[in-house]
Amino acid sequence: MxxxxxxxxxxxxxxxxxxxxxxxxxxxxxYQYWKNRNFPYLEPTFPLGNSPYLFTSTVGFGLDTVKYYDEMKKKGYKFGGIYTITSPALVLVDPDYVRDVLTKDFHHFVDRGHYHNERDDPISAHLFSLDEKKWRNIRTKLTPTFTSGKMKMMFHTVLETSKYMTDAIETSALERKDIDIREFLSCFTTDVIGSCAFGIECNSFKGTEAEFRHMGREIFAVRGLRILNLILISKMPRLALKLGLKANNDHVSKFFYEVVQKSIKYREDNNFTRPDFLQLLIDIKNQTKDTENPFTMDQLVSQVFVFFVAGFDTSSSTMNFTLYELCKHQDVQDRVREEVNEVLERHGGQFTYESIGELKYLQQVIDEAQRLFPPLVVLTRVCVKDYKLRNTDLVLEKGTRVVIPLYSIHRDPEYYPEPDKFDPERFNSENKKSRHPFVHLPFGEGPRNCIGLRFGLMQSKIGLATILSKFRLRISPKTDMPLRLHEGVLLLQSVNKLYVTAEKI
Ligand code: HEM
Known part of the structure; x- marks a missing residue:
């Protein structure tokens, strides 16, 4: 025919x-979008636009932003348009515009544009991904959960959990074994968040029983048909939503639902309470009288889930890269250890919540490590109302995605001379004051910044201080140096593992 x-x-x-x-x-x-609106932009190429990858992360940006930033900076742009396939996004270069978007004009940029599908995959409707009205409602309810009083309440759980990690390091040190330190740190943060958010012992250092550690890996696992799923989610979210695609694997959602429900039932049946996030969320659920905006079981489970997802890898990444730099700079490692020992001595040999706050030099070291290796490579926002960019006649349209390339801003020589050099003195109070406040944003900024900042820093400091008070770490010859970073992921990771050796002090 x-x-x-x-x-x-x-x-x-x-x-x-x-x-x-x-x-x-x-x-x-x-590809005429930016040109027609008179915005500065980078020339796209068919068919991927400016994006070098078809598949990056669910947010769609990784270290590819370094390329955009460098090119725009060279051209003298303060911001500029790009395309991922055909979808336009605005990359911010100048920190004044970063400040406008994150804080001053935040009401135009409330959303993050992270895929979620509340109908088919309720666990994806959490604080990180929710849009405007629902986000505000949940953020207001959750904010009191992260005060310093609440952190103090959970301090001992974190400290106790750090002992499993130092015991495991000690065993490896005695057996003169190389340690995959990222894995040890991930086990530690999994145990911490498992205990504080789910109220259960995860036993991540006990190999086969470590279901939570396994689930932690499963959340980020990308294989088989899921690759296609994630490409559609990241590149065509509207179509993905219509097709009912889920951001999470069914078995992962089922696992977290069951764990939380069992934990709540146990507490209710036995009239049992515990000083942890789960209890605080149960209290919010029971106390929320607002019938228009109740705090449902689905909402409770998805917030516990996001505490786990957002909490364990970001903190282990922070500690991992901090230890990497401390291994390369033994003099700095010695100085941190001296500070830790001095503080311990002042507090009768015990870490307390207050004593951790006194580790000022350790804080500088973490700040500098997070500058070089921000756990989240970019921040994203979506313009929710048309927005006129300051000192221009240009109007950003509602629905346009905005990208803040943290990794590049953190390594810009204009703000950090010799940007690749590790130098914690950049974060002493005098040097900090002399810099633009929006060129160091490892926890984001503004009303939508990291809600878990205090907790993330507390567990990172406890983890690092307990390790360094007991061991000297060195990079093992087994480590393939230098560490190479994964290009296409939102959460910064090295391609090769960091193996260290530990010597008991
Ligand atoms: C060192 C550890 C951590 C780092 C570096 C980190 C970093 C970040 C960053 C960069 C953002 C996005 C902020 C923005 O867009 O302005 C974020 C958001 C978030 N983080 Fe963290 N985070 C850490 C630990 C934690 C922990 C321990 C928790 C929970 C227990 C947590 C929960 C969240 C949540 C729920 C959001 C979304 C907030 C919202 O949209 O309102 N994070 N985090």
């Missing part, structure tokens, strides 16, 4: 050609 000519091969040729013309026309038109 033929359609247009007498020859089916010609027919096929004509249909394919027509299809290609339509596709090219669509791309060509899409």
């Amino acid at each position: 033929t359609l247009l000519t007498d020859n089916p091969i010609y027919d096929l040729f004509l249909v394919v050609t027509a299809l290609l013309v339509v596709i090219f026309a669509y791309f060509h038109r899409s």
